[in-house]
Amino acid sequence: MLGCHLGHNFQLTVAGGSYQEGLSSTLQGVPPGMLLTEQEIYGDLLLRKPGADELSSPRKEPDLPIIYAGLNAADTIENAGNKNHTNGTPLVILIPNLDRHFIHIKQYQDTNRTPRPGHASYASFVKYGPDDDAIGAGIFSGRYTSTIVAAGYVAKKILKQCGIEVFSYVKEIAGVRCPDVPYERALESTDRYKAMRHALDPFYQEVYVKGRITMDMRFLEKAAVMAQIEQEIDPIRDKAPQMSAAEVRDKYGVHAVVNCPDIDAGQAMVDACNRISAGGDSAGGLVEVVVLGAPVGLGEPVFNKLDAELGRMLGIGAVKGVEIGAGFAVKDMTGYQNNDQMRAVDGEVVFESNNAGGITGGLTTGQPIVARLAVKPTPTIDKPQKTIDKYTQENTQLAAITRRDPTIVARIWPVAENFTALIILDHLMMHYGYQALKARIK
Numbered sequence: 048m049l050g051c052h053l054g055h056n057f058q059l060t061v062a063g064g065s066y067q068e069g070l071s072s073t074l075q076g077v078p079p080g081m082l083l084t085e086q087e088i089y090g091d092l093l094l095r096k097p098g099a100d101e102l103s104s105p106r107k108e109p110d111l112p113i114i115y116a117g118l119n120a121a122d123t124i125e126n127a128g129n130k131n132h133t134n135g136t137p138l139v140i141l142i143p144n145l146d147r148h149f150i151h152i153k154q155y156q157d158t159n160r161t162p163r164p165g166h167a168s169y170a171s172f173v174k175y176g177p178d179d180d181a182i183g184a185g186i187f188s189g190r191y192t193s194t195i196v197a198a199g200y201v202a203k204k205i206l207k208q209c210g211i212e213v214f215s216y217v218k219e220i221a222g223v224r225c226p227d228v229p230y231e232r233a234l235e236s237t238d239r240y241k242a243m244r245h246a247l248d249p250f251y252q253e254v255y256v257k258g259r260i261t262m263d264m265r266f267l268e269k270a271a272v273m274a275q276i277e278q279e280i281d282p283i284r285d286k287a288p289q290m291s292a293a294e295v296r297d298k299y300g301v302h303a304v305v306n307c308p309d310i311d312a313g314q315a316m317v318d319a320c321n322r323i324s325a326g327g328d329s330a331g332g333l334v335e336v337v338v339l340g341a342p343v344g345l346g347e348p349v350f351n352k353l354d355a356e357l358g359r360m361l362g363i364g365a366v367k368g369v370e371i372g373a374g375f376a377v378k379d380m381t382g383y384q385n386n387d388q389m390r391a392v393d394g395e396v397v398f399e400s401n402n403a404g405g406i407t408g409g410l411t412t413g414q415p416i417v418a419r420l421a422v423k424p425t426p427t428i429d430k431p432q433k434t435i436d437k438y439t440q441e442n443t444q445l446a447a448i449t450r451r452d453p454t455i456v457a458r459i460w461p462v463a464e465n466f467t468a469l470i471i472l473d474h475l476m477m478h479y480g481y482q483a484l485k486a487r488i489k
């Protein structure tokens with residue numbers, strides 16, 4: 048298989064599959080000198096992991112990461128204080144699969160002759176043959192997106208130190224749309240939503256806050272604890288702090304399930320999705336990603352224009368469209384309506400609108416970068432569907448029996464957020480390098 052690599056300077060290679068031993072992210076280009084912990088990476092992974100709420104698949108993966116390489120194992124000289132700091136070598140993050148039992152493997156074995164319409168299993172069988180990693184769709188499972196979240200967290204941490212903030216939220220599910228809110232408000236709401244999820248996540252509390260896995264442990268010790276945790280998934284989940292939706296709303300000012308900056312819209316999304324999934328079907332929608340604080344000029348013509356690079360998010364399973372700024376709506380505008388008028392105010396350039404989504408000519412303008420991802424409804428549904436037997440070519444029917452997300456939208460925004468961070472950091476490195484070189488030319 049080819050194609051599991053992203054980035055020019057800040058480079059990510061991913062591996063693994065939904066029912067293999069686990070998944071991994073390998074990052075090259077991480078600068079030395081940054082303290083990095085598994086707890087903080089998990090803080091992002093828990094936002095995407097399955098089994099969290101009524102809109103997500105019942106698979107109870109905790110998605111606990113292990114940093115396997117890329118950190119100093121001890122202070123490099125006595126009292127240097129750089130233990131667990133990045134040291135510039137490739138950073139490897141492992142995410143073991145802990146909720147893959149025989150019963151689930153058997154469900155896939157029983158249905159793997161009959162590919163799920165809308166999923167990858169027909170084309171991947173034809174391409175890779177009978178040894179195709181078809182259990183749970185392997186690397187085609189949405190599960191692989193945990194690797195993007197883990198790696199993108201590192202990119203976001205670096206970007207924050209450069210004054211750049213990347214965040215994402217749910218814009219639409221099942222036709223229910225979140226009204227437009229100012230980006231600063233959407234960022235605050237997303238931060239409060241994350242704080243709520245950290246506080247209520249049983250693994251965050253039991254594993255990290257209570258110190259069951261610490262950065263002082265060796266890899267083999269952490270793996271041994273994970274083997275214990277694999278046997279305790281349900282008891283740990285039972286310890287989750289309980290809070291009603293109303294209490295979440297009062298304390299954090301967010302919806303308890305959907306990261307949407309308008310709480311009422313969030314509830315209407317849940318209701319609409321539940322109505323669809325009660326009939327065995329699934330729902331799609333939109334997520335929006337915003338980047339604040341990016342300098343002017345990120346992006347490289349011609350093939351690496353920043354909008355083209357953001358379009359790489361089509362590589363995320365179920366993402367069928369990536370819009371920048373006004374996106375497809377530009378087709379109905381006149382030039383005067385679409386152009387973002389500019390003024391100079393006290394030496395600063397101010398734009399009166401942002402139809403360009405912060406990018407013209409593939410280069411950032413200094414405005415917020417805005418991208419939206421169209422997410423299709425989950426392929427696995429609980430309705431009989433027409434399919435074929437991929438070994439005999441007979442026509443047949445498939446009824447889903449595997450675990451599935453009623454909608455992918457509510458879980459995909461952390462993937463979009465962290466994927467965007469990987470792209471922005473990659474281009475920031477290119478930009479800084481190019482500008483440094485330019486400054487040396489007399």
Ligand SMILES: Cc1cc2nc3c(=O)[nH]c(=O)nc-3n(C[C@H](O)[C@H](O)[C@H](O)COP(=O)(O)O)c2cc1C
Binds near residue numbers: 364455
């Ligand atoms: C976070 C996430 C969760 C997903 N969950 C499911 C699921 O439960 N069932 C399913 O059939 N597809 C699910 N998918 C979608 C499939 O991975 C995707 O549709 C499939 O790989 C085919 O790729 P394509 O939709 O890009 O053509 C999920 C995707 C993501 C990103």
Ligand SMILES: C=C(O[C@@H]1CC(C(=O)O)=C[C@@H](OP(=O)(O)O)[C@H]1O)C(=O)O
Binds near residue numbers: 108183184
């Ligand atoms: C495991 C995850 O989501 C899975 C994505 C997925 C699919 O077909 O994409 C189908 C389901 O897989 P399984 O049948 O193995 O439970 C989801 O649970 C995950 O995102 O971590």
